[in-house]
Amino acid sequence: MIGTAWAADPNAGHGGLFSDPGFWVAVAFVIFFALAGKVLWVRISELLDKRAGAIARALSDAERLRAEALKAKADAERTLSQAASEGAAILQQAKEEAERMQARAAANLQSAVALREQQALDRIAQSEAAATKQVRNTAVDVALSATRALLREQVGSPGTARHIDDAIAELPRRLH
Numbered sequence: 001m002i003g004t005a006w007a008a009d010p011n012a013g014h015g016g017l018f019s020d021p022g023f024w025v026a027v028a029f030v031i032f033f034a035l036a037g038k039v040l041w042v043r044i045s046e047l048l049d050k051r052a053g054a055i056a057r058a059l060s061d062a063e064r065l066r067a068e069a070l071k072a073k074a075d076a077e078r079t080l081s082q083a084a085s086e087g088a089a090i091l092q093q094a095k096e097e098a099e100r101m102q103a104r105a106a107a108n109l110q111s112a113v114a115l116r117e118q119q120a121l122d123r124i125a126q127s128e129a130a131a132t133k134q135v136r137n138t139a140v141d142v143a144l145s146a147t148r149a150l151l152r153e154q155v156g157s158p159g160t161a162r163h164i165d166d167a168i169a170e171l172p173r174r175l176h
Helices: 003-008 010-014 021-154 157-176
Strands: none
Touching: 021 157
16 A cells, blocks of 8 residues: 555655665565575585485495395305205105115015025924934834734744844844
8 A cells, every 4th residue: 555655646756766665675585585595505405415315325225235135035045945955865865765675674574584484494394304213213113023022923942032132133223
């Protein structure tokens, strides 16, 4: 409203631009922002530089951590691969050992069966030999007894009996 009053006043044009309070407000505004802007600009640029440095450090740390993580992943994959190959080798070795043990057990079983069979055959042969000897001895004893009895009945003389007794006594030695 003041501006309209001056505009209505015919003498108001004499003071010009420098007498206008709006002009001085504008000049003060520009000077204030020029001075404050310089200080603010310095502080804002410092804050932005600090922020940019922090971001750069964070990025370098992140890149370093990423590289370490990739290295750790490669190490873990290599370790896993080695463990898998070692596991496969151990499994193969265990299978081979089981097959060897199975073959050894089968061979031991066969040898044990063969040994038992041979022992049984040896016992049977011993039993047969003992039985044959016993039958032979019994047959000799029976033959001697029968011969003595027969000769005693047929030969009655005492001299002949002595010769016959000697021959009979010698008979077992000749038969065995």
